[in-house]
Amino acid sequence: MGFLNKDLLSKIFPNHVNLFEQANNNVIFQNYIKTKSQSCNPLKTKNKSDYFKFINEQIIKNEAIDYLEFGVYEGGTIIDWPKINTNKNSRFFAFDKFPPKYPTPEIDDDRVHFVKGLFQETLHNFLKDFKVNSKLVIFINLNKKFDTLFCLSELDKILNEKCIIMFDQFGNLQHEFIAFHNYVKSFRRDFQFICQAENWRKCTIELLPRKKLHTPSKKLESYDPEIKKLNNNKKKANVVFLLIDDLRLDKFYGKNRSCYTPNIDLLLKKSIFFNSAISSADGTFASMGSIFTSQYPSSTGISWANNHSKARKFFENIRLTGYELHSTFPTGPGYYFFDTISQSFKKENCDIVDWKKGLSNGLDKIIHEHLITKKMTSPWFYYIHLMDLHLQRSVPSKFNSKEYGRTPYERKLSLIDSWLGKFFEIIDLDNTLLIVTSDHGEYTLDDKLRPDFIPILQENSKIKKNKISHSFLNSIINATIPSYLDEWGRPRTIGQVGLKILRTIIAPYRKQKFRQTLDKYQIRGTYKRGKNYLYDEAIRVPLLFTGAGIEHTEIINDLVRHVDIFPTLADLMNIPINKKNIDGRSLVNIIDGKHETEIPAIIESMPLLEEPVGDVIGVRTTNYKYFRSRSNPELDVALFDLKNDPKEINNLASSQSELVREMESILNKNLKSAPVIKEKITDLKKAQALKTLKEMGYD
Template identity: 25%
Template sequence: MTAKKSYLVILRIFFVVFSLMFIRDAFYKWDGYSFYMKFTDFLPDLSLVFIIWSIMGILLASVFWFAVYGITIIMPKPLKFIRFEHLIAGLLGCGFIYYIKTKFFHFSFQRLTGLDNFTTYTIIIVFTALVIWFFHKHIEKILHRLKISEYVERVLIGIAQRITPVASLFALLFIFAVLFTAFQKNTSEIKSESVQLSKIKTEDQFKKRPDIIMVVWDTLTAQDMSMYGYNRPTTPFLSEWSKDAIVFEKAYASCNWTYPSTMSLLTGQRPWTHRAWHYRPFYLRNKKYGRNLPSILKDNGYIIYGLVQNSIAHPAGLGMSDAFLVQDPSNTLSLPKNWWLDRTISHVKNDLARDWIINNEYISNVLRKYRPDTYTTIFPPDIVYNRFLKKISEINPKNHSRLPFFAYLHVLPPHHPYLPSNLQTGILGNHNEFNTKRKQSVEFELPEYIPERQKNIDILRERYDEFILYSDDLFKSFISSLSELIDISNTIIVFTSDHGEIFSHGYLGHSGPHLYEELVHIPLVIKTPGEKNGAVINVPVEQTDIAPTILELANIPVPSWMEGSSLFPLTNGETRQSLPVFSMQLISNPAIEYQQITKGTFAVWEGNYKLIHYLEDNKSLLFNLKTDPNETQNIFDEQPEIARRLKSLLDDKLALANKSIIQSSELSMK
């Protein structure tokens, strides 16, 4: 075949194969996404991924052709008989042998030879080349007699001709996808906005309100903080800093992972009300959730900052972008990725499209094998802290006549991978164990673990605790710089987390079906102006209480749609009626339309008692946290009255939530 003809044949085959792979993936993805997304929401992402996937196929076809055809060009004169078709036949033969080896013969070259795969394959290639060189005359005769090149050429051309109608159809779809995507309004990329004070109400009453800074550490459990009695010195600065603040000993997250819990934090609503229990930023980007704390503060004269390292906690993903006057994209709040392929993929701003590509089984295997390892986090918190300090320095922060600000600062550490700086790594022991991203990822591939893995899990917990210590040190620097820049005497600082992290009960990490204390017991510290003595509040409170508390501290009425209750009476030394506290994991429920909640895990706290209920299994656990803080003794059968009361309380609340869903459905149909 001529160069042009061979290239077009290879291009056509690659294009069709990649398109068929895409269709297979598309059906698989839609089977999952249809659980919480309409097809009209899915279509723009489907179109974009098809374009990217097709371009990847074209590029790989070009690289493959140039590599194979290039070999025939640079071939030494004695081997000029080897044609493009011969190399294709050889590659197909090697591919077939490799398939048979992996499918039916489970052995490793590395175990047999003691060499790594790269060295082994290099030796095989060199040996094959030498054999061809020394026996090229015999090989030339054999190839000529068998007419392999003619046969391969006929096969390739035949395949290309037969798939031409399919290739034409996919090419037409590609053109439609390009046109469709071009006309779609791109709202997935958030641009940092400048503060436009002229657009904000400037009544004098607004200027007297306090500045409010809410610092959220991702995946921080109170169980591993020395401030809360943990045996390792993980939070020395926080322990000292909180002495003249209000510390809540029993604060609980509304869910065990970021998206639902952050939504609860910023709305004062539980997940069964805001219904954000799936990761949905990729289609919420065109939707708004108007009932939120930042919007209320904005309407009352606050300048709203949002600096968030976790993209699924970003205002855009939560449907709250309109409330934030300053919000930088999450991908601008990290260090540059250290591998060209990661940097290339990061240019895909669409969350669903990027995840689709990264999680493809072939691409993920390449990333896993060849990505350089990471030794320290690329999400240092001081990027967020310093960016915020720079932003507020632009508005003359010590000017008492300016408007107040509310800052939502969400830093990713101590979320895994647990990669502190070299100063903290290994300070708790086992310095060389699980000290890189790749080493840790192996354990996180199977979050459910057997007892034999507990030793490794315990070492991972050491890395996690070191990451907390690292975060504590950077928070200390931030508070020091903040004190020099703004008027602390008129500033409220709220320190908390979105959820926790677990290293016990046979589960590693977060999310999943469980709601044990490690997963949902979070820190909550409120530092108010003029507070000198501090206080420790030992009654259960929940994440949804934070938003109404902030409003009351700012002297703004709390709307009735917030389910949480203000903690202001407690911060002011008063008492508050004891209220039950709820947490829930509802990801197994569809989040599309108005379907009732029929699956999931729920937890309810009342006093010292905690009930965990697995709805699908109709299984309940009851613990007395005072006598059994590690939740190892299920007393559900031993305390039937308490169990019945808490279960009834949960059933009643869930029934009300489902009733509200039905009513919303009926209203939407009118």
């Protein structure tokens, strides 16, 4: 409301407008009824005493209670309750001023106690000595907003789970109701309605358990990284290679994050962490091929459809040096890369899991059982690939709240962190080397942006979930147009055609509105990978080493590359490799504190679905980023000063021609003209893959 003229408003409405307040409160009230009253019993009781009898008999079951009443008035309720609840271990406490305004009720029951005076003055001291012995039952008959809010706020320290709160004037939306609403929001409490009477005038609520956020792994907390180097040990260490698909650096580490990650935060303190690791490509298979071959995609030709067998050499080298190979990775149409590399693993040691399965619906158990029940013979190498961050994955309900992050992406990272806590409890880091990285980053939406409003994301937006239930309309919308085919040769429906026309009409308006309301960096949150740009959100990833062979902890700012991971592992694991045929180098010297001259990272976009190579290529150094069209050096040229412009907003290509030529020279020295394509997936597999990849948002 900051844009409204406050002086003008005060002239139009010089006094408080109760109607507006009630209308606003009613919106909140109706939403609670929709979401919190699934198990609520509407009661038709003749009087208040019958209402309380129902609660005692059906809900409390006459168990012992600690009953606290606020607003005793003439004492009818505090007289009734000791008669209704006959459990000898119950206690009853009544708070009010009593005389001279109202007499103290005369009750011959030593279970009943009176606390005389304004409860704003007496409740705090009462709670200092009060200990809850039984189920808490609170009765509020105050009908004043601030009195009710004070009461609930002061009581919060003893309001445990399953506590029952009864309101006598809940239907007054300006007092007891809104006070309760402010309390649950302020103290982050959840609840459910149990019963109500007289059209919500009387209402009984059960508080639910407080949400307990996960804590760091105790085993990780006790882990001491100050151990001997692996190279000095006779016994080979086990290795876990954990790849978290779509994980961008600034959501794993740094200030630009709101996710809840106590295990990741602790892990960073016990690791060698490279905070400037650059992916070779912004797509999964090209970048993973680069990790597993230590060659750039322009050399290997590995893409979603081509040259998958080249990636097997990484695992074959590990196996030949005496390691037992294990893996858990995704499968499905479009994931034939994993099907190919799985041939290097024994079938019983390889969990190939449907790509739609994540840590919240079974993958966590599969990994746990693999580590616990499978007979893993040391030394072993275990490759784990997680897909939980993918944009098309929904957030599990347990993590879908602000405590776990502002955005769905960050909440899913909080889910992964929760799993990591359990993972560290069963991993022996003294004898296991752990590597954590990602294939690429991701362009993620700001928490204020709605996916169904963004033109570039409409194909995968919430619009798809809007179902029309009317059978007649469904029959029209789902009717096909034989002459209008989709990319798989199927007739499109009238609904699909209509939606496409509507999007075409309104897209220019939506794009204009975006440009007017968002800055360039915020708009980038709507971008997709594999296009004519290569921003750091998609190619700057975490790279972390901890456990056996890592003798100290440090955050290292040196620029490193995907192609450096394989040579580094080879050094740490004593695996001989032919260093002449790779583009990467070992990072062990940098880990040991020795200076190494920076080598620029060659970057490229992932290939479009029908192409062997991506459209964009470039160079990333510590200070500069340069990229352009692969086919035309004059097209889509971008140059950014990363030191002074880390968000890559100001394109300097037109004003820094000399620097462009310098970066172009680096690029040409490292880039192969065209990779040799020796193997392709079949046309049938390609058609199946196209469908799956489009479902995932690729085009």
